Amino acid sequence: EAGVAQSPRYKIIEKRQSVAFWCNPISGHATLYWYQQILGQGPKLLIQFQNNGVVDDSQLPKDRFSAERLKGVDSTLKIQPAKLEDSAVYLCASSSTWGEGELFFGEGSRLTVL
């Protein structure tokens, strides 16, 4: 069974530029999560989708971050414009059932903002 796929693995941009990350969850997984992990900290939930609907986006900085999950499968997380403090690893995870079970993580997308 294929795991959670993310791209790109690494991205370096200058502040005020934009960036987009892509995630393809495990086939059949209804719930998809985006986490931000800053170096030395635990993952912080940005947004959670159930199929193509948003369940929780309370910690998503909506003035600069946006995310969508069209057709309830792939998801894209966008940052525009980026700030220095957005430098982090962006982790996508999926689970088969909302509110239950194990989260399976992708390898992450490491963003450096200069």
Add this chain to the structure above:
Amino acid sequence: QKEVEQNSGPLSVPEGAIASLNCTYSDRGSQSFFWYRQYSGKSPELIMSIYSNGDKEDGRFTAQLNKASQYVSLLIRDSQPSDSATYLCAVRNTGKLIFGQGTTLQVKP
């Protein structure tokens, strides 16, 4: 108050010793509890889950949950250098999985 708190460490133990990792959480309504291991530069991987008070053992790992004290712990017996990693405590409440900052464990040969 943070929702999930862990001591960032590092916790250093000799090879073969028992490593004890601790976590407290603030929301009494939390329903399920997880320990993830994260090697440097890698993504988190699940090592234990626990849902009810008491102990749960899996090989060298034992998770302990005390809901009255809002406390979760992970014991690693016969620690190996390959156990050196960051251990993340995660707590689920109404579908959200909230992580602590992680405890770095160093197992010295």
